């Protein structure tokens with residue numbers, strides 16, 4: 515029944531096998547076990563350039579993402595976002611916010627805004643569209659509660675989710691994640707992952 519459902523994960527961690535990779539893979543493994551089609555995009559392996567703030571992509575009206583003037587992997591990634599039924603958006607906290615890797619990607623989500631010259635502020639193209647479920651995942655060296663309350667990481671991830679037409683149905687902030695070189699997710703995080711994954715399914 516879930517075979518046709520596609521969940522796209524976009525991961526802004528620099529570190530292969532780190533805490534973010536473990537958490538995202540955990541969510542996706544749980545979904546695979548429920549017959550869901552999943553894809554894990556690691557931004558560190560994906561060719562996404564910096565936005566040039568030219569706003570060309572924001573001039574075209576309509577619900578569909580605008581066309582960016584840059585010719586890199588972003589057009590392909592936007593197509594994957596459009597085709598997905600739900601999202602996992604993830605990034606560790608670096609210097610109190612998402613990584614620059616995730617921020618670079620999220621600034622390219624300008625294609626999801628309509629902001630013609632002469633207007634003071636953009637409109638979100640997906641504002642009036644049905645929302646797709648999204649889970650946001652972050653981690654930090656600080657205790658989790660402190661990280662959730664004081665860092666911009668979750669706010670950055672939420673804005674990215676809203677921009678692509680997502681509705682956040684769950685989040686996980688894992689704290690105290692920097693004392694070991696090969697840090698492993700603790701058992702309570704594994705349990706949280708198991709509980710979160712089904713929230714991306716329609717029956718939930």
Ligand SMILES: Cc1cc2nc3c(=O)[nH]c(=O)nc-3n(C[C@H](O)[C@H](O)[C@H](O)COP(=O)(O)O)c2cc1C
Pocket residue numbers: 527528529531532533534535606607608609610611653654655656661691692
């Ligand atoms: C350069 C750098 C900056 C960091 N900045 C913060 C920070 O501001 N606050 C915090 O609590 N943890 C910070 N951390 C710790 C990471 O958020 C934490 O180790 C995270 O779990 C790493 O995720 P990863 O395993 O996916 O790389 C920082 C780590 C690095 C390497």
